[in-house]
Amino acid sequence: MAEPQHTSSNGAAHSDADSEYASEKMPPKRLQRFDSLHMEAGKIPGGSTHAAKVGWATTLHLAFQSIGVVYGDMGTSPLYVFSSTFTNGINNTDDLLGVMSLIIYTVILLPLIKYCFIVLRANDNGDGGTFALYSLISRYARISLIPNQQAEDAMVSRYKLESPTNRIKRAHWIKNKMENSPKFKVMLFLVTVLATSMVIGDGVLTPCISVLSAVGGIKQKATTLTQGQIAGITIAILIVLFLVQRFGTDKVGYTFAPIILTWFILIAGIGVYNLSKHDTSVLKAFNPKYIVDYFKRNGKQGWISLGGVILCITGTEAMFADLGHFNVRAVQIGFSVVLFPSVLLAYIGQAAYLRIHPENVANTFYKSIPGPLYWPTFVVAVAAAIIASQAMISGAFAIIAQSQVLGCFPRVRVTHTSTKYEGQVYIPEINYALMILCVAVTAIFQTTEKIGNAYGIAVVFVMFITTLLVTLVMVMIWKTSLLWIALFPVIFGGAELIYLSSAFYKFTQGGYLPLVFAAILMFIMATWHYVHVHRYNYELQNKVSSNYVAELASRRNLARLPGIGFLYSELVQGIPPILPHLVEKVPSIHTVLVIISIKYLPISKIETSERFLFRYVEPTDYRVFRCVVRYGYNDKVEDPREFEGLLIEHLKQFIHEESFYSQGGDHLTEESGDAIEPYAGVQEARLSKSFSDRIATFPPNGSIDEIQTIQREMEDGVVHMLGETNVVAEPNADFFKKIIVDYAYNFMRKNFRQPEKITCIPHNRLLRVGMTYEI
Template identity: 85%
Template sequence: MAEPQKTSSNGAAEGGANSTFASEKVPLPPRRLQRCDSLHMEAGKIPGGQSYAAKQVGWVTTLSLAFQSLGVVYGDMGTSPLYVFSSTFTDGITDTDDLLGVMSLIIYTVALLPLMKYCFVVLRANDNGDGGTFALYSLISRYARISLIPNQQAEDAMVSHYKLESPSNRVKRAHWIKEKMESSPKFKVTLFLVTILATSMVIGDGVLTPCISVLSAVGGIKQSAKSLTEGQIAGIAIGILIVLFLVQRFGTDKVGYTFGPVILTWFILIAGIGVYNLVKHDIGILKAFNPKYIVDYFQRNGKDGWISLGGVILCITGTEAMFADLGHFNVRAVQIGFSVALLPSVLLAYLGQAAYLRIYPEHVADTFYKSIPGPLYWPTFVVAVAAAIIASQAMISGAFAIIAQSQILGCFPRVRIIHTSKKFHGQVYIPEINYALMILCVAVTAIFKTTDKIGNAYGIAVVFVMFITTLLVTLVMAMIWKTSLLWIALFPIIFGGAELIYLSSAFYKFTQGGYLPLGFAAVLMLIMGTWHYVHVHRYKYELKNKVSNNYVAELATRRNLARLPGIGFLYSELVQGIPPILPHLVEKVPSIHSVLVIISIKYLPISNIETNERFLFRYVEPREYRVFRCVVRYGYNNKVEDPREFENLLIGHLKQFIHQVSLYSESSHSIGEEDNSIKESESSVEVQDARLPRSFSDGITASPPNGCMDEIELIQREMDDGVVHLLGEINVVAERNASFVKKIIVDYVYNFMRKNFRQPGKITCVPHNRLLRVGMTYEI
């Protein structure tokens, strides 16, 4: 089932025709019909499956989403005024004119990266409404075969959210880039490594954001409790962090309605305080809108000015959340939330702090709380702590979502994923990851105690992810959007160049905390890379050792093979044939269920697949032996159903498939009598130019033939006898002549993770009381 119009061993064309159904009954002209595999036929039966137009959302809904986005998207960037000036002027302010240069840097950094890059360009590079590094990788992998797992099927492009162009319609340059990518194994591996590096950095943000946000907010208590030491303040922050992680199991949806109002209150407070300080202390700070002061700042400070960029970049922490959390909102809502609420609020806050520091430069270490008018201190303190918690909550939830996506794409060991919201499919909770993040946050806060070194680490993580996003979006512009060469060149030069300058400054403080995100990323990349490496080689082993299509026919001739009552679900990752686990099972237990369904659960590089597009079936010959192959397709944000719901869905679609095959066979037979040039094969179905009468596509509206009803009733009787789930317990070892490094990776690192993370039966839709494990060893 790999390439269109290739013939399989039983003579059926694999994925050759586009089997989209017509919406009305049409006459069948007397011309030769195209052959189409039965798997292909099922893929085509999608009501409205070719409607790619995005849903238009009204202004009322958009404004409502923009308000909700304040709490989810902008909590991190909105709390940056708590620590930017203290992280920039770590050694104090020697010349108050430097405030004009730093303020000008903040203004144009916010304008260049979050506003121009993300709002106007990056948000458009979404994957059917979803954003983030994985979404970019998924988008690119649909336009070019860059996946390291060779399980692409022609039927996948028919899913309604796939939105692929035909390669023949691409411009010459885009097609050339696509061919170069597909023909270069090194590029595929590099692109995958870059993707998991960015995701590892974002997961690292799930550690650093709570630390720096909560610690900087709680630090304000020193204004009224001067006797508190740094260690005691860190202890208060650790207590808040522990409570924050302990309530994660309830899900963000439970408290999500309070996020928007709290952050909006925070924005109003910091904007008002900013205006107050601006008017009271030095309105002349508005001169910072003149970029000339940036030049003056670097001329005056030289290397020290360049080093200070590591603190300035903290003004845009959380920018990546604009893109990563896009799936919960829409592009226009995120743009409105940024330009109407966040941008003016934080700029006024920074301007007010700069104006205050022009008069009191010695207060730079506690700028935010020192600049608050007395009566507003406690209300601002309470709202600041709440806003810091919300900012932390968003990054923690984002880390959960990324790890969930990584796992289902074969890039992370098995963990328990709990969906906490029926409304938002992307909101998940992972207990193991939650407590690991909590331990790391507590350790980082206890060790560093202040925001200075944490800020150094935070800057590297933030800019690294932004730079990788620039590279991936440039690839999207060249290959998918087919933008002009001028814009393709300007995008990485302008935005990537600025990010590299900031990144170089952040790396200067590598030994002062900057090693933290790289350490986190190195560990996570080792885990993700090792798991994916073995996952790919396991799949290739099964592909190489898959069973001949004649195997089931040979089983049918064996007299000593018992047929057990009920239905057997045999799980395999292989989508291109019968897995080697089947003959292994028959050899050990010489029996087979009356109905056997070989199930491959497959995740496509899109976020969501509707239920009516999820199941693809085909017969394994001989049909009367009642062995079926089924590919169950999920998007990376889809929730796997509970066992009973999954069984009912699969059996229901199997009955519908049998019904459809029977109707096609009847139609093909009657057409064949009129046109002798058309010949049926046992394992193919005949359709005319991918257009069929509506009664065929509606499934149950037509009267099924008697033979079909008998088979459907048999399926139901066997289901009543019970469903048994057969799960392969695969042990993977390195082959004997493998290199020393490969043996370490496979035999020790991978197997350690496999044994210490959750087992397959604990995370799939398999009920434990009806589970039969089948052990087998693969040498890769």
């Protein structure tokens, strides 16, 4: 069957625009008949692009917000970088020039060049983070472990991006290799999950180290406070921070942005003061030769100290992970105009101070503050440290939301906190889990030294995985020249591996912490996805014969209940096994039955007009339909009433349009070879009219009665039927599989949110259909 190339509306009925059809001189040819799912897939030509122009006012508004949400982590690094680098004191003041030079070029190389100007371009329709990269790659190669890909997916307007060059052959070769290698698919998935777990782990470590470092400065004035008391104050602040998350990124960003902007002004001003007062010669650190001299002089100790230097770019991944809350240009402006100069001046000022007072390296930041500015700076520092936590908390929310809809995390409630900006979400379960872990880590370690060792590993690990995934994007999607493809992982990946090797040196001194977090999270995500894939395969292998509904139609003892039934299944190919199970237990079906598959595509958002795909289940007069409802991983799922209205409206449009195809409908399109060519200019006019207006203008034969029946049954109500599938390992499964499926997965399924709580289906219209799957 030829692939359709036409663009037909779901509701191909008639409005004023349809009179244009009559005036056209069209040949009286009968339409070719295509599969209805294919027919529905290409409705909106072009669609809206994710790269739609955003005005400068909005961009500056978002840039201001990003200062409060994204850059708090990097902005508070001056609190602890020099103390974490010179853990044994400063033996030679010339070492300060080497470390300062390392800081300068690390900040320029990784956050500025790599992230600001390269990685941010690898966004998925405006969304960033590890899963966004994974979904972007999976659109160009069939690397998903769930076999639910359809030809219609690629017809969604935002699904594909234009390639900037013509280097196609190499990209196709790599694409084919990836698609034909099950091991590569699993490895890529595990790498993605590892990076995701590390970012979520950052959501624990960032608040601990940032707030603890800031609060610790009070010991300079309140010398009687013990470290345990300082840890107690830190815990109290952290609890308050997590409690305000429910107000949303929009409100939190507006609240925090002025504070963090004040922080940047303060640290820049203090840096200039220290530079002019103590030693302007530290500006020589812009010469990279001091890096070479530093390693010659210190050897292995210089390499070990890199574990402290890398903390100067903590929070860099938040620029990418939080991108969906803002936009690329806003994040670039925030970094280049505010953070970059402020932080560099702060480090340069501290280095100038330490050249004169090297003995104060353990508390460099607070010791270098001019006396009258101590208390104002302390208050702003604590506030800024709280804000530093916001970046990774927001990133953790965004990544969990993405991973959940892609079948890689148990069900949690995702709340969209802003009607103005996409991607701003809050997840109560994750918020309180992070709070408990932060309190535990702070209470156990109480000092920043061991937390800093753990923090370095988490930061660089995620950055290195991002380098690998962006390299794949450069090869397959951007189709960049081989020279740039080679330079990107060699330069950036090489630098990150050097830093990572140093961070791992302190593995036993707290460095194991992020790996423990990552291992737990990876186990949860991998277990959930493993069973999710096998459950889908079970439904696929046990799907019902296409003759099943025809057999039901011939049964005289099968009652038809009034109203419309929505039967949910993840299966997008055919009739799921839950239907005969339902009929067997309750020997009746609704007058109108819609078998619904909710499917998430590897794309951030899908237009509502492109969301619903329908197909008749034969015989057509039995009123059983298949419907695939497609969402992007950042789409907000409608409430039940809105969802019912949208689906029924599109179902009516489908019936109307299907009637034209079944009767020839040659006034709509004309045949041209194997493709049906659309008549341009009528699409928007059609969609701009309500469905009732269109069918009143020019109703097709045979569709009105059915549409009226649908409307009558809608008035009788909609019943939602959810499959309550109990998944168990098959009897001959090995011991490990039984542990994963029967215990680990089922424990998560019972203790996380149930499907009806995610979709908020009212209990009085919910029917659960129980069934056991053996996998």
